[in-house]
Amino acid sequence: MVQVKDIVNQLHLDVYSGEDFLNHTVTSSEISRPGLELTGYFNYYPYDRIQVLGMKEITFIEKMTSAEKSMIFKKLCNEDTPCFVIARGLSIPEELVNAANKKEIPIIQSTISTSRLSGMISNFLESQLAERxxxxxxxxxxxxxxxxxxxxxxxxxxxxxxxxxxxxxxxxxxxxxxxxxxxxxxxxxxxxxxxxxxxxxxxxxxxxxxxxxxxxxxxxxxxxxxxxxxxxxxxxxxxxxxxxxxxxxxxxxxxxxxxxxxxxxxxxxxxxxxxxxxxxxxxxxxxxxxxKFENNLAQLIAENSESDKEFDK
Missing domain, CATH: 3.40.50.300 (P-loop containing nucleotide triphosphate hydrolases)
Incomplete structure (x- = not known):
């Protein structure tokens, strides 16, 4: 079992909000980047995974109205969601902070690039959750x-x-x-x-x-x-x-x-x-x-064979 605080400590990440909720457990090594969900498509939303938001997600969110942000983040914040991780040191929408606090979900921040951060988290979770x-x-x-x-x-x-x-x-x-x-x-x-x-x-x-x-x-x-x-x-x-x-x-x-x-x-x-x-x-x-030994041996046998043929002549 892995807790969010283990990820924060091992990968040296920063807690932006929800420091009292770091005891949430993570049960899957897979990472979710909620791109389709930001458009309102929640049919296959993996709410029980760590949610990572990068440049694409934050840029898309910035074009929304405050009401749209509140509605989307309310759906993103499930009581079983371990945490949200914001990459590249990007600014965190206030609506996400409010929705996460209501569901007691911590928000983690890092200056690391999104792909690298996702890989680091996934590798750490795979090593910790693997059957020993x-x-x-x-x-x-x-x-x-x-x-x-x-x-x-x-x-x-x-x-x-x-x-x-x-x-x-x-x-x-x-x-x-x-x-x-x-x-x-x-x-x-x-x-x-x-x-x-x-x-x-x-x-x-x-x-x-x-x-x-x-x-x-x-x-x-x-x-x-x-x-x-x-x-x-x-x-x-x-x-x-x-x-x-x-x-x-x-x-x-x-x-x-x-x-x-x-x-x-x-x-x-x-x-x-x-x-x-x-x-x-x-x-x-x-x-x-x-x-090398086998090649040397084969070469020696071939040379001896040629010598024998010359001797027979």
């Missing part, structure tokens, strides 16, 4: 990439995360990660409030990462780009040695690339994850070391 799912793992930001470390209990996820933090990377969440889908291709991970900036290290207990390593060692959320699954090394298990296998895992209905790293004595898992993150970034930029 909790999963086990450690989420760290490595070279700007959100890397989710998973594996069986006791395999060393938190210890690996701690080593990455000591190397200069940043913690988002330890043990429990709340995830939500931002769009069809993006899943965001964050820490539950109760665990924010905290890690559990066996034998030590709970540590406060921000207190020990500074504010630069933590982040509130990150786009999960890669999942690293830690698995005990065994001769019976088969691991991808060339990196040619493409594996993914479903997180909040978004497919996320996944790699499995074997864990054994003597392996520096944190360094391997660093290299995995750099290699993943290189692949997204069009460079694939596996393909």
């Amino acid at each position: 799912v909790s999963i086990h793992g450690v989420l760290v930001e490595v070279y700007g990439l959100g890397v989710l470390i998973q594996g069986s209990s006791g395999i060393g996820k938190s210890e690996t995360g701690l080593e990455l933090i000591k190397k200069g990377h940043r913690l988002i969440a330890d043990d429990r990660v709340d995830i939500y889908r931002q769009d069809e291709r993006t899943v965001i991970g964050e820490s539950p409030k109760i665990l924010e900036h905290l890690m559990e290290i066996r034998g030590v207990g709970i540590i406060d990462v921000m207190n020990l390593f500074g504010a630069s060692a933590v982040r509130n959320h990150a786009h999960i780009s890669l999942v690293v699954n830690l698995q005990d090394w065994s001769v019976d298990n088969t691991f991808d040695r060339l990196g040619s296998g493409t594996e993914s895992i479903d997180l909040a209905h978004v497919p996320v690339p996944k790699i499995t790293i074997p864990v054994s004595n003597g392996r520096n898992v944190a360094t391997i994850i660093e290299v995995a993150a750099m290699n993943f970034r290189a692949k997204t930029m069009g460079y694939d070391a596996t393909k």
